[in-house]
Amino acid sequence: MDLNTVVTITPARERADLGLLGETVAPLAGGSELFADPRVHLTGLVDLQSFGWPALTVTPEGLEIAATCTLAQLAALPTRPGWTAHPLLFECCTALYGSFKVWNVATVGGNLATALPAGPMTSLAAALDAEVLVWRRDGSDEHLPAAGFVTGDMTTVLRTGDVLRSIHIPDASLRARTAFRKIALSPIGRSGAVVIGRLDRDGRFTLTVTAATLRPVQLRYATLPTASALRAGVDGIDAWFTDAHGAADWRAAVSAVLAEEIRQQLEGPEHVPAATRAETPPTGSEARP
Ligand SMILES: Cc1cc2nc3c(=O)[nH]c(=O)nc-3n(C[C@H](O)[C@H](O)[C@H](O)COP(=O)(O)OP(=O)(O)OC[C@H]3O[C@@H](n4cnc5c(N)ncnc54)[C@H](O)[C@@H]3O)c2cc1C
Known part of the structure; x- marks a missing residue:
C-alpha cells in the first residue's frame, strides 16, 4: 500500500546518511513488510539497498x-565442500510463505x-549460532548472538536509528549436520512452529525452537540427548504463545514431536547433500498469511 505520509526517500550511500x-x-530494505500496513507516523525512509553491500x-x-541480501539470493547460494548445513538455508527460506515476488525483495535483515x-x-x-552486527546510532558497532537479537513478538535489541548491518554464520556451524521441521495450521499459513536441530562435528547438539515461542529458545547438550532428556528440555520451555497461527498448548505439543523427529534423524546415518543446488522459490499463493 502507499505510505501517504512519506515525503522523502533517501538513498543511503555512506554510514553518515543513517543520521537521518x-x-x-x-530504514527501508525490501519494503515487503513496511508497505504492508499503514505507517502514519512516518514522513521519510532511508533506502539501505543503495549501500550496495555484497549480498553473500x-x-x-x-x-x-x-542485511540487504534477499531471500532469493540466499536460497540460490551454491554449496561448498563440507557445508553439510547448506540445505538449511533453502529450508528456512521456504518457511516464509511468500511467492517469488516476495522472495525477490524481502531481505534477511528486514526479516x-x-x-x-x-x-x-x-x-x-x-x-546456526550466527552473530549479528548492529550499527548503533552513535556510530559504534555491536556484535551480538543472533539468538538474542529478537527479544519478543516484534521487538528486538535495535533502538531508534540503529541498523542491522550483517549476519555472520561461523564455518563450524555450516559444517554441522542439521535437521529442519516446520508446521502451520494451513498449507500456506504462517509457521506455527519451526524447530531446528544442529549436531556439531564435535558431537554437541543444539535444538532451536522458533515460531512457537515469542523469541528463539535454544536447548544445548554435550551430546545427542536421549528422547526423555530432550522431551524434558522442551517441556521446560516457558515462552510458548497463542495467536491466530496456533494456540500455545498446540505449539508446545507439536514442538515436542518435531524435536523427537529431529533427534531420531540426527541419530541416524548422515546423508551427504548434493554438490550444488540452486533452488527456485515457490510459486504459490500471494495471500499474506
Ligand atoms: C505474502 C507475504 C508473506 C509473508 N510471510 C512472512 C512469514 O511467513 N514470516 C515472516 O517473518 N514474515 C513474513 N512476511 C513479512 C516480510 O515479508 C518479511 O518479514 C521480510 O523479510 C521483510 O523484509 P523486507 O526487506 O521487505 O523489510 P522491509 O519491509 O523493508 O522492513 C521491515 C521493517 O524492518 C526495518 N528494517 C529493514 N531492514 C532493516 C535493517 N537492516 N536494520 C534495521 N531495520 C531494518 C524497516 O524499517 C521496517 O520496520 C510476509 C510478507 C508478505 C507480503
Whole structure:
C-alpha cells in the first residue's frame, strides 16, 4: 500500500546518511513488510539497498550475509565442500510463505528486524549460532548472538536509528549436520512452529525452537540427548504463545514431536547433500498469511 505520509526517500550511500533515521524516518530494505500496513507516523525512509553491500561473502571464518541480501539470493547460494548445513538455508527460506515476488525483495535483515516469531531468518540465524552486527546510532558497532537479537513478538535489541548491518554464520556451524521441521495450521499459513536441530562435528547438539515461542529458545547438550532428556528440555520451555497461527498448548505439543523427529534423524546415518543446488522459490499463493 502507499505510505501517504512519506515525503522523502533517501538513498543511503555512506554510514553518515543513517543520521537521518529517527522516530519518523525508518530504514527501508525490501519494503515487503513496511508497505504492508499503514505507517502514519512516518514522513521519510532511508533506502539501505543503495549501500550496495555484497549480498553473500564466503570467508575461511564462515558466511557473511548482508542485511540487504534477499531471500532469493540466499536460497540460490551454491554449496561448498563440507557445508553439510547448506540445505538449511533453502529450508528456512521456504518457511516464509511468500511467492517469488516476495522472495525477490524481502531481505534477511528486514526479516530479523520485523521480528515476527515466525521470522524464518531469525530461525536460521539462531539455529546456526550466527552473530549479528548492529550499527548503533552513535556510530559504534555491536556484535551480538543472533539468538538474542529478537527479544519478543516484534521487538528486538535495535533502538531508534540503529541498523542491522550483517549476519555472520561461523564455518563450524555450516559444517554441522542439521535437521529442519516446520508446521502451520494451513498449507500456506504462517509457521506455527519451526524447530531446528544442529549436531556439531564435535558431537554437541543444539535444538532451536522458533515460531512457537515469542523469541528463539535454544536447548544445548554435550551430546545427542536421549528422547526423555530432550522431551524434558522442551517441556521446560516457558515462552510458548497463542495467536491466530496456533494456540500455545498446540505449539508446545507439536514442538515436542518435531524435536523427537529431529533427534531420531540426527541419530541416524548422515546423508551427504548434493554438490550444488540452486533452488527456485515457490510459486504459490500471494495471500499474506
Ligand atoms: C505474502 C507475504 C508473506 C509473508 N510471510 C512472512 C512469514 O511467513 N514470516 C515472516 O517473518 N514474515 C513474513 N512476511 C513479512 C516480510 O515479508 C518479511 O518479514 C521480510 O523479510 C521483510 O523484509 P523486507 O526487506 O521487505 O523489510 P522491509 O519491509 O523493508 O522492513 C521491515 C521493517 O524492518 C526495518 N528494517 C529493514 N531492514 C532493516 C535493517 N537492516 N536494520 C534495521 N531495520 C531494518 C524497516 O524499517 C521496517 O520496520 C510476509 C510478507 C508478505 C507480503
